[in-house]
Amino acid sequence: MMQEHFNNNYMESNRFPTAIFKEKIAKFDLKNINTTVGEYQINGKITIRGRTKRLFFNSTLKRVD
Numbered sequence: 001m002m003q004e005h006f007n008n009n010y011m012e013s014n015r016f017p018t019a020i021f022k023e024k025i026a027k028f029d030l031k032n033i034n035t036t037v038g039e040y041q042i043n044g045k046i047t048i049r050g051r052t053k054r055l056f057f058n059s060t061l062k063r064v065d
Contacts, residue, residue: 012049020047025059037062 007013023044032038037060044055 016049021045021055023055025061033061033063 021044023042026041026043028040040059040061042055042057042059045052046055
């Protein structure tokens with residue numbers, strides 16, 4: 001019931017059924033990714049309920065076979 005209230009009254013899921021996140025990994029080159037962990041900054045925009053907000057956060061990536 002709490003999830004239904006959140007979706008119907010706050011998120012208005014019937015009017016805005018999707019959220020969109022578009023991102024770019026700063027200084028990312030697939031050739032430089034190996035089995036060791038590398039830290040990267042993620043820069044992106046998220047759109048929820050027709051409003052867009054910029055997001056910046058750090059991430060770790062490593063190649064796995």
